[in-house]
Amino acid sequence: MKTVVLETWQLLKMITxxxxxxxxxxxxxxxxxxxxxxxxxxKSQWKRNQRKYARTRGLSYVKACGQLVEEKQPILNGCICHxxxxxxxxxxxxxxxxxxxxxxxxxxxxxxxxxx
Ligand SMILES: [Zn+2]
Numbered sequence: 001m002k003t004v005v006l007e008t009w010q011l012l013k014m015i016t017x018x019x020x021x022x023x024x025x026x027x028x029x030x031x032x033x034x035x036x037x038x039x040x041x042x043k044s045q046w047k048r049n050q051r052k053y054a055r056t057r058g059l060s061y062v063k064a065c066g067q068l069v070e071e072k073q074p075i076l077n078g079c080i081c082h083x084x085x086x087x088x089x090x091x092x093x094x095x096x097x098x099x100x101x102x103x104x105x106x107x108x109x110x111x112x113x114x115x116x
Contacts (some may be wrong), residue, residue, distance in 0.1 A: 051064070054069075056106070056108075059072075077094040
């Protein structure tokens, strides 16, 4: 009788031990996956910020889809608007003024740029 009790107890002890081990392993795996997810999230967030900064400053950057966006250049010579523009913007703004407006615009923050 005594040996049966002892054997049962040892069996229970073994099962408990194995269960604890399994749970620990799962917890470690879960934590690692969460860390990897957090890292990926931060990485993509960082890339988004890089793109946003480049877009705001008129610099060249690569879109999320892989498309390259060229660096923005001011139109110093030739037409700014369509040919039939009544305000004659192309005549009114000199190259220097165009360059100054361009620099001023890309020096603004993205929020202010959107209001313009
Ligand atoms: Zn115009």
